[in-house]
Amino acid sequence: MTERSEGTPGRHSVTGNVGPGYAQGEIDRMRNRIDELDEQIVALLAERTAAVRILTEHKTDEAAVRSPDRVRAVLARVEMLAERHGMPPRIARETYRALIEELTAMQLVRLARRRGTPV
Numbered sequence: 001m002t003e004r005s006e007g008t009p010g011r012h013s014v015t016g017n018v019g020p021g022y023a024q025g026e027i028d029r030m031r032n033r034i035d036e037l038d039e040q041i042v043a044l045l046a047e048r049t050a051a052v053r054i055l056t057e058h059k060t061d062e063a064a065v066r067s068p069d070r071v072r073a074v075l076a077r078v079e080m081l082a083e084r085h086g087m088p089p090r091i092a093r094e095t096y097r098a099l100i101e102e103l104t105a106m107q108l109v110r111l112a113r114r115r116g117t118p119v
């Protein structure tokens, strides 16, 4: 549905929107914005993942892969950054927790392959 297919997008009263057409137009517009942001976010995550892959080549054991102190530091830092940017810190922390969990699994697979041991 296009922004102007229903209602009168852009006409709004001081009390809020002027009907379902307006709301749908706004939803479509913000979903397009979200799609654009996702493209940038995934591009940055791909770059971050590539950096982690390079770093992995210098790790020789599972303890180094897991690096719990570093994980704690990264999570604390993204919480701080989230607060600074006005987003709920929990969303940043939990997103990064999931990301790091996956990157740790990826690193363990690469380490095992390098050593020739079963994953």
Ligand SMILES: O=C(O)C(=O)C[C@]1(C(=O)O)C=C[C@H](O)C=C1
Pocket: 052, 055, 064, 065, 066, 067, 070, 071, 074, 099, 100, 103, 104, 107
């Ligand atoms: O800093 C590291 O040693 C990483 O492997 C990167 C990273 C991360 O994604 O930030 C991933 C896994 C953990 O070991 C710690 C941090």
